[in-house]
Amino acid sequence: MNKIELHHVTKTYGNQTVLNDVTATIQGSFGLLGPNGAEKTTLMRVLTNLVRQDEGDILLEGKSTHSHIGYLPQHFTLYRNVTVFECLHHLAILKGSTKDKVKQEIEIILSEVNLTEQRNQKIKKLSGGMLRRVGIAQAMLNSPDFLIVDEPTVGLDIEE
Structure with missing residues (x-):
């Protein structure tokens, strides 16, 4: 552990x-x-x-x-004029993901945070809870050994 x-x-x-x-x-x-x-x-x-x-x-x-630390700060902002997938793809590359694995990794993470249907939606069109889930998704990129989240449930629906 x-x-x-x-x-x-x-x-x-x-x-x-x-x-x-x-x-x-x-x-x-x-x-x-x-x-x-x-x-x-x-x-x-x-x-x-x-x-x-x-x-x-x-x-x-x-x-x-x-x-190998994934981090989600309490106040998380994103690129507003790109899609969820484009944002995560850019962040994954910055974190060192290889191009051959990044698309599959993002699809898996989008499923885990229940955002598959929003993958092509612009960040600026997302609700607060969806933005928080994109933040969680970016923290999970590259399978970090440690995941540190500040105020992890702020803005999330109880079902999420």
Whole structure:
């Protein structure tokens, strides 16, 4: 099972410490609960290497690499004038998918997030819940070892 280890992780902005000596081991599904301003998003951004910690180490499967992470931020925006498929295809190539496998991978993911019928629809025509599912789909591209989602159910219908 995939494992993330945090060893004495600290992050400061100016003179304010927002993560202070965080040490934890995360395996399987894991949720962060806390009030607004508790720096949950900062921790996720540090885990995905979007923000660099000031001190400490983060190990993914025992390595200090941040490859093979799928990330869906709380506020996710997309290319509005392209189709769902075109958007995912572009993002898959940016993430290193090979051209011979990318179409099949996207079709599978679209099915998993219940967006097959919207594959040729422009992003700007999607509902908020559908946009969230496209965000989930992009996080799943390239079969990441770790999937980190910030506020994963925001905007989703209960059935989804």
